[in-house]
Amino acid sequence: MPRVTIRVQAEAFDSAHETALLLRGHEDVGGVAAFTGIVRGGGGLMALELEHYPGMTESMMRRIAESACARFGLVGCTVIHRVGRLAVGMPIVLVLCAAAHRGAAQDGTAFMMDWLKTSAPFWKREEFENGHSAWVEPRAQDEAAKARWGSLTA
Amino acid sequence: MLRILYFAWLRDRLGRSGETLPVPQGAHCVQDLIAALNARGGEYAAIFARPELIRVAVNQSFATIAAPIAAHDEIAFFPPVTGG
Numbered sequence: 001m002p003r004v005t006i007r008v009q010a011e012a013f014d015s016a017h018e019t020a021l022l023l024r025g026h027e028d029v030g031g032v033a034a035f036t037g038i039v040r041g042g043g044g045l046m047a048l049e050l051e052h053y054p055g056m057t058e059s060m061m062r063r064i065a066e067s068a069c070a071r072f073g074l075v076g077c078t079v080i081h082r083v084g085r086l087a088v089g090m091p092i093v094l095v096l097c098a099a100a101h102r103g104a105a106q107d108g109t110a111f112m113m114d115w116l117k118t119s120a121p122f123w124k125r126e127e128f129e130n131g132h133s134a135w136v137e138p139r140a141q142d143e144a145a146k147a148r149w150g151s152l153t154a
Numbered sequence: 155m156l157r158i159l160y161f162a163w164l165r166d167r168l169g170r171s172g173e174t175l176p177v178p179q180g181a182h183c184v185q186d187l188i189a190a191l192n193a194r195g196g197e198y199a200a201i202f203a204r205p206e207l208i209r210v211a212v213n214q215s216f217a218t219i220a221a222p223i224a225a226h227d228e229i230a231f232f233p234p235v236t237g238g
Contacts, residue, residue: 051162081237093237093238113238117236117238118235121161121230124236135233136236137234
């Protein structure tokens with residue numbers, strides 16, 4: 001069984017620590033692909049406020065992670081998504097995929113990010129320096145990126 | 155009783171994060187529930203008159219407006235998600 005870790009948390013994460021936990025006791029891993037999403041600034045953005053649907057979020061994240069493991073033959077994966085108020089420059093999401101070979105690890109990471117963006121119930125509100133705030137609209141290119149993988153199940 | 159949840163801008167517009175209510179008379183699916191909420195008027199009508207803006211989950215799984223509903227279901231309404 002692949003080692004799957006899913007967490008939704010307000011606290012920061014430590015990528016190196018999470019990588020060590022993912023690899024512990026596994027000698028069949030040839031590579032770990034990592035993606036860290038960062039709150040990107042610009043246009044006067046100060047911070048993002050992230051909310052989620054507790055319960056459904058974790059179950060969707062687990063479905064996505066298990067689907068990636070089955071589809072790409074991953075040894076394991078870790079997905080940590082932060083919630084709450086995150087200032088520009090702060091890490092927001094971590095995806096780690098461990099596999100025997102790099103291609104599976106890299107594909108698994110891309111697959112999980114495409115599905116997380118479009119199918120995990122998180123919502124972002126942007127806070128600007130002028131006091132204005134606005135909910136982030138979904139992007140068509142994120143839907144298109146997900147579509148290239150077909151369905152969630154392997 | 156149904157447990158209804160609202161997230162993101164739906165919650166902001168309606169001024170509440172959720173409510174419980176009995177299954178509306180004659181309501182069998184999400185679409186019927188949307189019609190009952192729409193009939194309240196005000197912000198409910200402004201939101202639920204445009205179901206294309208809304209996504210729905212029944213018992214924490216994505217669902218269509220044709221999904222059946224029953225007493226004790228948890229039904230969540232929210233905008234398209236923006237994770238990652």
